[in-house]
Amino acid sequence: MRVFTTVNQLQLFLSERRSKRKSIAFVPTLGAxxxxxLELMAHGKDRADIVVASIFVNPSQFNExxxxxxxxxxxxxxxxxxxxxxxDVLFLPPEGEIYPENMVIESPVxxxxxxxxxxxxxxxxHFEGVVTVVKRLLxxxxxxxxxxxxxxxxxxxxxxxxxxxxxxPTKLIVHPTERDADGLALSSRNARIEEAMRPRANTLFLxxxxxxxxxxxxxxxxxxxxxxxxxxxxxxxxxxxxxVDGETLQSVRTWADHHSVVACxxxxxxxxxxxxxxxxx
Ligand code: AMP
Numbered sequence: 001m002r003v004f005t006t007v008n009q010l011q012l013f014l015s016e017r018r019s020k021r022k023s024i025a026f027v028p029t030l031g032a033x034x035x036x037x038l039e040l041m042a043h044g045k046d047r048a049d050i051v052v053a054s055i056f057v058n059p060s061q062f063n064e065x066x067x068x069x070x071x072x073x074x075x076x077x078x079x080x081x082x083x084x085x086x087x088d089v090l091f092l093p094p095e096g097e098i099y100p101e102n103m104v105i106e107s108p109v110x111x112x113x114x115x116x117x118x119x120x121x122x123x124x125x126h127f128e129g130v131v132t133v134v135k136r137l138l139x140x141x142x143x144x145x146x147x148x149x150x151x152x153x154x155x156x157x158x159x160x161x162x163x164x165x166x167x168x169p170t171k172l173i174v175h176p177t178e179r180d181a182d183g184l185a186l187s188s189r190n191a192r193i194e195e196a197m198r199p200r201a202n203t204l205f206l207x208x209x210x211x212x213x214x215x216x217x218x219x220x221x222x223x224x225x226x227x228x229x230x231x232x233x234x235x236x237x238x239x240x241x242x243x244v245d246g247e248t249l250q251s252v253r254t255w256a257d258h259h260s261v262v263a264c265x266x267x268x269x270x271x272x273x274x275x276x277x278x279x280x281x
Contacts, residue, residue: 001083003090007097007140022049026143031055032072032188036178038085040147043175045086047145054091061129108135109162114249118242118264119154131162146170151177151185153277185276192272203234204265208278211263220252236267
């Protein structure tokens with residue numbers, strides 16, 4: 001695996017590969033890699049000749065300084081995982097390479113509608129930071145494919161909208177959520193779940209599956225009420241349980257009016273914030 005820390009070195013390498021008609025799949029990450037991330041890399045390998053991964057803990061998408069400082073950075077372990085998982089290139093930029101001194105940092109596209117719900121109001125500035133860094137990384141890497149996880153449903157919806165609006169010549173591929181055997185969605189934050197709480201950490205997934213079962217007989221509103229209760233009864237502090245249109249992310253009142261519907265949830269288990277989602281339709 002080749003490791004590059006500067007934009008120039010990376011672009012030199014990639015332009016040489018591109019001139020040999022090699023296609024590129026790109027997987028941006030914040031590091032602290034787990035099997036979920038590695039599955040995205042494997043998906044990239046199926047699609048393209050070269051897989052480029054990036055590890056960049058992007059300050060502009062953290063709305064709380066403490067969260068940024070606490071973010072795990074097990075770099076040696078991450079590099080080992082990438083080397084043993086067929087990743088061709090790791091881009092590991094220092095902050096100055098992504099945000100050079102004179103660069104104007106602003107959201108490249110209006111995300112106000114998609115960011116007005118769920119994670120958006122609870123993490124002010126987060127999605128502006130995400131689209132800013134993803135746009136910058138896409139400009140640098142110019143991949144044929146961008147691979148992202150469905151685990152962060154709202155994130156992939158917003159990035160997809162940006163790619164369409166700005167007519168960026170990259171195809172977004174969304175990989176399904178990878179889970180532990182009991183259904184808990186894999187996340188770098190799971191390591192912080194207290195051992196005593198781990199057996200009920202899959203509650204969000206079980207509740208989402210229950211929502212799917214209830215769909216034939218219940219309205220979205222009734223399901224939200226029942227599922228919210230289930231989650232709270234397991235000792236979670238619920239932030240939201242929403243049933244939304246898969247594209248506009250706006251609340252759904254009836255099943256019939258939407259061709260894609262997703263249930264999304266965020267809740268705290270102890271001091272760990274977990275999110276999950278499941279497409280219902
Ligand atoms: P992160 O490092 O948390 O920004 O994640 C990098 C990418 O991995 C994002 O596209 C995430 O949606 C994706 N990802 C994180 N966890 C999972 C998972 N459990 N299954 C699939 N993709 C995931």
